[in-house]
Amino acid sequence: MKKTTATCAFIAAAFVSYNASAALYDAFLPANEPYSYDETFGLVTKFCGGVGSDTCMGIRPSGSVLENGTPVPKYNFAGWASGYSSYEQGTGITGDGTEQGANHWTNVGNALGKPTTSDTNDVLVLGDGGSVTLTFDAPIVNGTGYDFAVFENSLNDTFLEFATVSVSTNGIHFVTFPHFYLGTTPVGSDSTEGGGVNDPTLAYNLGSKYRIGYGNGYDLAELESAYLYSLDHLDNGEATETSVFSAAYMSSIIENYAYIDLDNINYVKLTDIIGDGNTLDSAGNSIYDAYPTTGTPGFDLSGVGVINQQIPEPSEFAILLSGMAAIFAYSRRSRNKK
Ligand SMILES: [Ca+2]
Ligand SMILES: [Ca+2]
Numbered sequence: 001m002k003k004t005t006a007t008c009a010f011i012a013a014a015f016v017s018y019n020a021s022a023a024l025y026d027a028f029l030p031a032n033e034p035y036s037y038d039e040t041f042g043l044v045t046k047f048c049g050g051v052g053s054d055t056c057m058g059i060r061p062s063g064s065v066l067e068n069g070t071p072v073p074k075y076n077f078a079g080w081a082s083g084y085s086s087y088e089q090g091t092g093i094t095g096d097g098t099e100q101g102a103n104h105w106t107n108v109g110n111a112l113g114k115p116t117t118s119d120t121n122d123v124l125v126l127g128d129g130g131s132v133t134l135t136f137d138a139p140i141v142n143g144t145g146y147d148f149a150v151f152e153n154s155l156n157d158t159f160l161e162f163a164t165v166s167v168s169t170n171g172i173h174f175v176t177f178p179h180f181y182l183g184t185t186p187v188g189s190d191s192t193e194g195g196g197v198n199d200p201t202l203a204y205n206l207g208s209k210y211r212i213g214y215g216n217g218y219d220l221a222e223l224e225s226a227y228l229y230s231l232d233h234l235d236n237g238e239a240t241e242t243s244v245f246s247a248a249y250m251s252s253i254i255e256n257y258a259y260i261d262l263d264n265i266n267y268v269k270l271t272d273i274i275g276d277g278n279t280l281d282s283a284g285n286s287i288y289d290a291y292p293t294t295g296t297p298g299f300d301l302s303g304v305g306v307i308n309q310q311i312p313e314p315s316e317f318a319i320l321l322s323g324m325a326a327i328f329a330y331s332r333r334s335r336n337k338k
Helices: 005-016 221-233 247-259 316-337
Strands: 036-038 043-046 064-067 070-073 083-088 131-140 148-152 163-168 216-218 265-272 276-280 286-288 300-306
Touching: 131 300, 148 265, 221 247, 265 300
Parallel strands: none
Antiparallel strands: 036 043, 064 070, 083 131, 131 265, 148 216, 148 300, 163 265, 276 286
């Protein structure tokens, strides 16, 4: 559903005349981030800001976040993406305008391990419409708050290249995080004066909206919320009037959610959004980011860090060994008493 301000204002005027308290839409609100909200419409009007803003939620690879401009320890990264199951290279990766050739930018190894806080070359370029699916040494689980974070390489707070973020347990069925873009006009190409500039407060869950060295957090619990919301707001394949999600997004999450175990996530997939407006967010609205760009087009993945990781069950062999050790210790103690 495309929500233009003009239509909303018209509907609001008609609606408010007999029910002033009810919003037009059933809100879907960020669980872990500050936002601004319009009660009349039931829509978020502004998400949290970029690095340096009061509302920045970017996470450093060290786990610290900025509070009043000062890094404060808040998260512990248990691990980093250590492998990948697929890399579907998007279009337009030539390396033109960089000192590296195209082969450097398509090396998935650049996106594994701890992300850089300063080397903008230490990234995997997805290319326009490209995607990569990363794997981990231990599954990601749904713990308190953010469970993992995605790092990009933007040089500043406004040149943002977006991607959708999806997760999977089995590597076949993926569920995409609800993502929103509130802007309504193209931002242009980075090769034109003033082009490619975006506003982080317009974006939610779009890969990373933070500059290099700051990760965008993801909370697996939000997928359950989005699934339950979708069950309530998809009616015979159509979005109900009060739904902020599009029918397409809700159909996709309902189809795939049954295959997902939020306490056993083995795959994180990033898919570049071609920012010309043809790709739609979870509300069915256009997403705009710098387009066209040359050389290293699309999302530049610096890394994915795991905050909440499954603690491995001890193997049967390990249990057997510790059992034998205990018996041995007991028999020694018994012998010594004699
Ligand atoms: Ca969580
Ligand atoms: Ca790029």
